[in-house]
Amino acid sequence: MRLLDDYARGDAVMAADTVWALEAHLETCAPCRSRLADSVATEAPGIAGLLDTVRAGLEPQLDAAVRGPSRRRRPRWVSAWMTPVMAPWLAMTAVVTLTALLLGAVVPAEVFGGSSTMSLIAPVLPLCGVAASWSRGLDPAHELTASTARAGLPLLLRRTTAVLVVVLPGLLVWGWLTGTMTAAQWLLPSLAFTSTALALGSVVGVTRAATGLVAAWGVVVAPTWVTGRVPSVLQLALQRNQLPLWGLLLALGIGAVIARRNAYSTL
Structure with a gap:
């Protein structure tokens, strides 16, 4: 109750992360x-008096307004994971993925020194969608989204998962x-x-x-396009015995995200 009282008074000494956590909780808790x-x-x-005055002025206008057609309410999980602004960057991600798959089907492996085209593209293919999902230009509601209580790591993880x-x-x-690469070779x-x-x-x-x-x-892959030979550093990175190193890099990245989780609210 003390936090709610401080919040109701607009207490300026409340920490920013406390305010954000409280607002996120209020979204899902009717009793609070x-x-x-x-x-x-x-x-x-x-x-309270100001709200009553505004309500008294708006009620006659709202009663006289023409009601629009009712829309079927979406389930809560759909609203949490899917928004209208997702369409542009998800469509772009799908187009980039299909283009990469088409390129892998058309371009022979000999062009890249015997390596599969997809083995060279797959490691960074998700990054195109990740960059687009957090781009101001592809999100017309970026400023509104960034000001909400869930604009930090939870929203970023939702968009990355999408x-x-x-x-x-x-x-x-x-x-x-194609059988050209195992799941671990591109997934990790x-x-x-x-x-x-x-x-x-x-x-x-x-x-x-x-x-x-x-x-x-x-920059690492470019010599392959020019010379038709896979550089030794790239061959080393794509070998199956290097998968534990990719796993270690994945673990370090996840650990850094967890350690820096509070920083995403100010991006």
Whole structure:
């Protein structure tokens, strides 16, 4: 109750993370919202009077307004995971994935020194969607979203999961149909790059981190496009006996994300 009373009074000494946690809790707890209403009435009567004045002025207009057609209410889990602004960057992620799969089917492996095209693209393919999911240009509600109590790590993980759900099934089917690479050969590098992008994103921003990692990988892969031979450093990275190192990088990235979880609220 003390936190609710302080919040109702607009206490300026409340810590920012406490305010965000309280607002996130109020979204899902009706009893606490009811207690907050009581606190506003007792702790901030001026605000309660202002709300009554606004309500009295709006009620006649709302009664006279033409009601729109009722829409079927979506389940709560759908509202939590899917929003209208997801369409542009999820569509872009799907197009990039399909383009990569088409490129892997058309371009012979000899062009890349005998390596599969997808084995070179798959590690950074999810990063394109991760960068787009946190891009201001593709999210018209970016400023509104960033000001909500859930705009930190939970929202980032939801969007990252949505990207992986779009990208990984296509890669899994491709690897199964062609037999050119095992699931571990592309799955671990993909997840390792994704976790690294999120970890670096807590410092420089998710879009910058994802774009930078894609550019760095492109520098490593570029000699293969030019010479038709896989550089030794890339051959070493793609060998099966290097999978434990990718797993270690994935674990370090996840650990960094957990350790820096509070930083994502200020991105």
